[in-house]
Amino acid sequence: MTDRREFLVASAALFAGTGRADEVQKSPLGIVIHSYPVRSRDRGFSDPLAFMHFCHERGAAGIQVPLGVLSNAQVRGMRSEVEKHEMYLEGSVRPPKDKADVERFGREILTAWACGATVVRTVMLGTRRYETFRAAKDYTAFAEQALGSLRLAEPVVARHKVTLAVENHKDFRTDELVGVMKAIASEHVGVCVDTGNSIALLERPTDTATELAPWVRSCHLKDMGVEESADGFLLAEVPLGEGFLDLKGIVGTLKKARPELRLSLEMITRDPLRIPCLTDDYWATLERVPGRDLARLLALVKKHAPKEPLPRTSKLSADDQRAAEDRNVRRCLAYGREKLGL
Secondary structure, three states, X not given: OOOHHHXXXXXXXXXXXXXXXXXXXXXXXXXXXXXXXXXHHOOOOOOHHHHHHHHHXXXXXXXEEEOOOOOHHHHHHHHHHHHHHOOEEEEEXXXXXXXXXXXXXXXXXXXXXXXXXXXXXXXXXXXXXXXXXXXXXXXXXXXXXXXXXHHHHHHHHHHOOOEEEEEOOOOOOHHHHHHHHHHHOOOOEEEXXXXXXXXXXXXXXXXXHHHHHHHEEEEEEOEEEEEEEOOEEEEEEEOOOOOOOOHHHHHHHHHHHOOOOOEEEOOOOOOOEEEOOOOOXXXXXXXXXXXXXXXXXXXXXXXXXXXXXXXXXXOOOHHHHXXXXXXXXXXXXXXXXXXXXX
16 A cells, blocks of 8 residues: 555646546546556556545546555545545455455455445456366366355455445356355345446346346446457447447346446456357356357347447557546546436
């Protein structure tokens, strides 16, 4: 964690050349730290307080960011600034991998609670299922470990009255994640519904939202573009309203299930992801998925093929990448304010 001097230096760099916060209309959307993968490499950018000020300056309703373990003084400062700017705060945390890791997890949950976060997002697999496992037994072992991890986490979040929101992170198919929620059966463990991730596992976004809605506690809102490829398709986040998702319908479904739900923008500006669903390796852990799902998804890809190739950013300079990701986030915040009717 940066000290006060480092924070002030970082803040000065972040806000240089930007408009005043009071000149920006507030959006109903918050921002996930992962919306800024390039800027996150800058020293001090991911400091929760610095990131909150950065997002406030852009008119965001709140933030979702890892908080780690903060000192009492840092907690007081964070909570004070959140209340001052009338922003929401959600944390992000690694689940406990075993009993020995519960203490670390507990300290981070305590920090989140003390800062005013009532929801903390987590992922059970930090990678993508189809790129990680080459045998069904390996995925089964992961799924069992993930369930065990959540059983260790549940008493901790329940004690602090914090909700742990498990993201559909290209790991569980929706029916599998629903099974996890039913197995845990706790009001303190729910789902962070990412509106685009499950496309990579051959699920249609509206179906994912509908089936996970009973457990939704957090949301990564994004729009998606798709493009055909020789071994499957390409998948990319695009500015809200420029992809094929029925955003109003999805948001309506989730908000009906949980009216107080906060929508956090995750607009990751990057090259499209390769989804090799026509290769043998992809199916190593997905043999139970019906061919109908593959056919429906490929038909969807064909129907929504872009007129021009999806954007690529890896060949841009670092400065141009930074500009592109900020421009895309600002466009999304404006879309949320002007088009979603929230």
